[in-house]
Amino acid sequence: MVEWKGIVGTAYTADEFDSYAHALRWSGWRPAFIVVHNTAVPTLAQRPNGFTKQHILNLEGFYRDQQHWKAGPHLFIDDRQIWVFTPLTMSGVHSPSYNKTALGFEMLGDYDRDEFNSGRGLRVQRNAVAAVATMSAVLGLDPDTMKVHKEDPLTTHACPGRTVVKNKFIEKVKELLAERHGGEHLDPVSS
Numbered sequence: 001m002v003e004w005k006g007i008v009g010t011a012y013t014a015d016e017f018d019s020y021a022h023a024l025r026w027s028g029w030r031p032a033f034i035v036v037h038n039t040a041v042p043t044l045a046q047r048p049n050g051f052t053k054q055h056i057l058n059l060e061g062f063y064r065d066q067q068h069w070k071a072g073p074h075l076f077i078d079d080r081q082i083w084v085f086t087p088l089t090m091s092g093v094h095s096p097s098y099n100k101t102a103l104g105f106e107m108l109g110d111y112d113r114d115e116f117n118s119g120r121g122l123r124v125q126r127n128a129v130a131a132v133a134t135m136s137a138v139l140g141l142d143p144d145t146m147k148v149h150k151e152d153p154l155t156t157h158a159c160p161g162r163t164v165v166k167n168k169f170i171e172k173v174k175e176l177l178a179e180r181h182g183g184e185h186l187d188p189v190s191s
């Protein structure tokens with residue numbers, strides 16, 4: 001039996017997640033970049049109100065008891081909230097080549113078919129951009145190092161769907177980082 005690492009199982013708004021992540025202590029494993037995924041199943045329509053706590057517990061059962069993995073992805077991000085799944089300070093299981101070095105963030109939706117740039121998909125995207133910006137700031141990561149799952153040569157499926165355009169996503173992460181921290185750089189007098 002592999003030992004299951006456990007889950008955090010708490011949902012945060014993007015702002016709450018930023019505070020949560022800044023308070024984490026990195027005493028052991030430290031991720032070097034972020035890998036973005038989409039769930040494909042469930043689709044947005046299959047989770048009309050995003051993930052509930054029960055959905056998250058069901059996912060824990062799936063990874064632990066059916067897959068027999070020792071962990072899962074780090075975040076499940078929907079249009080309402082950011083669920084912390086595998087603790088961000090431990091390595092997860094989400095992308096064969098990248099598990100040991102990267103955080104894995106799952107976005108709710110199938111972005112071959114679900115709309116990513118309007119409606120609920122856009123709200124998922126905004127939360128995901130916020131989560132990537134937060135973890136880039138916390139870990140001192142260059143947003144350009146971010147990957148999408150389908151870049152993993154060992155993966156078997158095209159994840160996330162084709163409407164998730166990596167370079168556009170990274171641009172939005174950079175814009176948000178500039179917006180959050182712009183004031184500090186515009187005022188050289190402040191200490």
Ligand SMILES: [Zn+2]
Pocket residue numbers: 036037038094149150159160
């Ligand atoms: Zn994936």
